[in-house]
Amino acid sequence: MLKKGDLFIVLIVIIMIAVSFVGVSIFRGREDDGHKTALIIRDGKEIRRIDLDAVDEPIEITVDGDYNNTIIAEKGRIRFMEADCPDKVCVDTGWLYKTGDMAVCLPNKVMIKIEGKSQDIDIVTY
Amino acid sequence: MGTVVIQRIYHKEAEKIGEKVKKRIAEIEAKMTINKPGGEINALNDTSGKDYVVLGDDTLYVLDKARHFSDISNGAFDVTIGPLVKAWGIWSDNPRIPQKSEIDELLELVDYKDVLIDKDNSRAMLKKTGQVVDLGGIAKGYAADEAINIYKENGVESAFISMGGNVAVLGGKPDGSPWRIGIRNPKGSQGSYIGIVSVKDKTVVSSGEYERFFEKDGVRYHHILDPKTGYPAESDLTGVTIVSDLSIDADALSTATFVLGLEEGMRFIEGLDGVEAVFITKDDKIYITGGLKNIFEFKDESKEFEYVEKR
Amino acid sequence: MSGVKKIVLLGLLISQALVLSIIESWIPIPMPVPGVKLGLANIITVTVIVFFGFREALTVMTIKCVLSSIFGGGGWMLFLFSFSGGLLSTVVMSGLYKAGRDKFSIIGISIAGAISHNIGQLLVAAFFMQDLAVAFFLPLLLVSGCIMGFFVGVISSFLINALKNTKLY
Structure with missing residues (x-):
């Protein structure tokens, strides 16, 4: 059933996969400095920044919008706990705990991602 | 107090010392809460x-x-x-x-x-x-001071605690450099900052209208009441940060300075020994007292603030 | 083919695509990454490309996206999300099919379609989240697109061969 041209498609696909894997792993490797900061972003704007290393007791964050998301942060990890959006991909993503991990609620334009902590400061006074 | 407590302790028995501090904080809260x-x-x-x-x-x-x-x-x-x-x-x-x-x-x-x-x-x-x-404006500071005392008693040389944003540091970082404390951007998200103070053995405490507020009929009411009027302080500041030796002092002073506003607050702080301050005004300007000149670094990623230094 | 017959057949194909996308939503996928789907509705897109052509395929795909976001909920965002993937994959698959059916098999075309589907979705996600970091999902999406595209291609080949024998089209 396969034809000659398929080889060409397969080749391109393999190259794309290889390049993207290498690219992402380089990017992740560079960011991973052992510290973890979770960013909650809505509509392209950062709405909350949580130092995951410093979370002692679970923090619950509600994000309103077209839909509602409930986010739970614990020591070293964070996740979408509940959402009333139709696809629930964000909740299914489960816990994020590594630098570069990410969960997206597309219907609500909300995203959580984990970044290496900026080494610039130790803590923020408020 | 219902506050988020963050501790970083460099010591073999950091975990145990951290627990002691938590117990002490609970004790203080039980005595002084209303x-x-x-x-x-x-x-x-x-x-x-x-x-x-x-x-x-x-x-x-x-x-x-x-x-x-x-x-x-x-x-x-x-x-x-x-x-x-x-x-x-x-x-x-x-x-x-x-x-x-x-x-x-x-x-x-x-x-x-x-x-x-x-x-x-x-x-x-x-x-x-x-x-x-109501000791709410000062007990957190006391608890932070007590935490530092517990660290010292247990032989810790490098640590910090944040009692709901009231930061107190013991010594410097393990490598000997000073701790770098970000000062919250009053308009930005939690964790964003407008500048950094580098300190050893100091406390850095902030007060601002962003901490707690509610809105009614389109008007925003924040939590810092002016004892003279009984209404939320009509300050020309959005936030003020105090740097001093004792957190209990800084806690009370940050509230007082916020109520006083930029002009009077600046005079008030400069009249005190060993106390410095960073002022953030409603029109997005940042002022510091003279003693901070070398340890305050203006670093505003939001690009919304203007650093005027001293007026 | 008469206009009425075409409309009836396309209508049938749209409803089949719709059913496939609903069935698909019931099947849990172990990789909860936005955009990873079985892509079963691609079976229909490929079939329409083979028997009708690009314009018809685009119509079927668009109507399917509109209806599935009405029935499945999710509103404007999820519609744009699935439409962008569908658009790119329909364009790519039609292009490859026209370029030479003797050069590319249905399986090859389907793999290319699945992958472009995922890339299209990722672009829209990046646009709406205003964050290129979603590119972290790219490797996973490419691999899953490859696997899904292969199976969808196999099924489509069978379907297309069977339909050719019916002389319906």
Whole structure:
């Protein structure tokens, strides 16, 4: 059933996969400095920044919008706990705990991602 | 106090020391809260206008400090603000705007000079019935100081604690460099900052309208009440940060300075020894007192603020 | 083919695509990454490309996206999300099919379609989240697109061969 041209498609696909894997792993490797900061972003704007290393007791964050998301942060990890959006991909993503991990609620334009902590400061006074 | 506590301790037994600190904080909270029943401050408030109440060393010390700072700030910070705090329901789930007449009535009860402290007999009393002492603006600072003491007693040389944003540091970082404390961007998200102070063995405490507020009919009411008017302080500041040796001092001073505003607040802080401050104004300008010149670094990623330094 | 017959057949194909996308939503996928789907509805897109052509395929795909976001909920965002993937994959698959059916098999075309589907979705996600970090999902999406595209291609080949024998088209 396969034809000659398929080889060409397969080749391109393999190259794309290889390049993207290498690219992402380089990017992740560079960011991973052992510290973890979770960013909650809505509509392209950062709405909350949580130092995951410093979370002692679970923090619950509600994000309103077209839909509602409930986010739970614990020591070293964070996740979408509940959402009333139709696809629930964000909740299914489960816990994020590594630098570069990410969960997206597309219907609500909300995203959580984990970044290496900026080494610039130790803590923020408020 | 219901505050988020963050500790970083460099020591073999960091975990154990951290637990000790948590226990001590809970103890202080139980004694000094007015949001839960029990404790010494509740007892003091309940017998206001009637009788003296015997207080433990902790509470007596904090109350005395609170009175002292009420005094030197000329009432910009007033420890007897309690009746108004309760009327506004600032720490409750349903804050409200009290009637003007109610506020005027309660203002009669706000006067730190009515806190009578009898150190010789370890007791205190409130002069008028219905007066309420609120240590909410100072007990966090005390708890942070106590944490630093516990670190020291246990041989820790490098640590910091954040008591709901009140930061106190012991020594410098393990590599000997100073701790770098970000000052919160009053308009940005939690964790974003407008500048950094680098310190060793200091405390860095902030007050700002962003900490707690509610909105009604399009008007924003924040949690820092002006003891003179009974309404949220109409300050030209959005936030103020105090750098000093004792967190209890910084806690009271940050509230007082916020109420005083830029001009008066600056004069007030410069009149005190060993106390420095960073002011963030409503028109997005940043001012510092002279002593911070070399340890404050303006770093505003939001690009919304202007660093004017000293005025 | 008469206009009426075409409309009836396309209508049938749209409803089949719709059913497939609903069935698909019931099947849990172990990789909860936005955009990873079985892509079963691609079976229909490929079939329409083979028997009708690009324009018809685009119509079927668009109507399917509109209806599935009405029935499945998710509103404007999820519609744009699935439409962008569908658009790119329909364009790519039609292009490859026209370029030479003797050069590319249905399986090859389907793999290319699945992958472009995922890339299209990722672009829209990046646009709406205003964050290129979603590119972290790219490797996973490419691999899953490859696997899904292969199976969808196999099924489509069978379907297309079977339909050719019916002389319906």
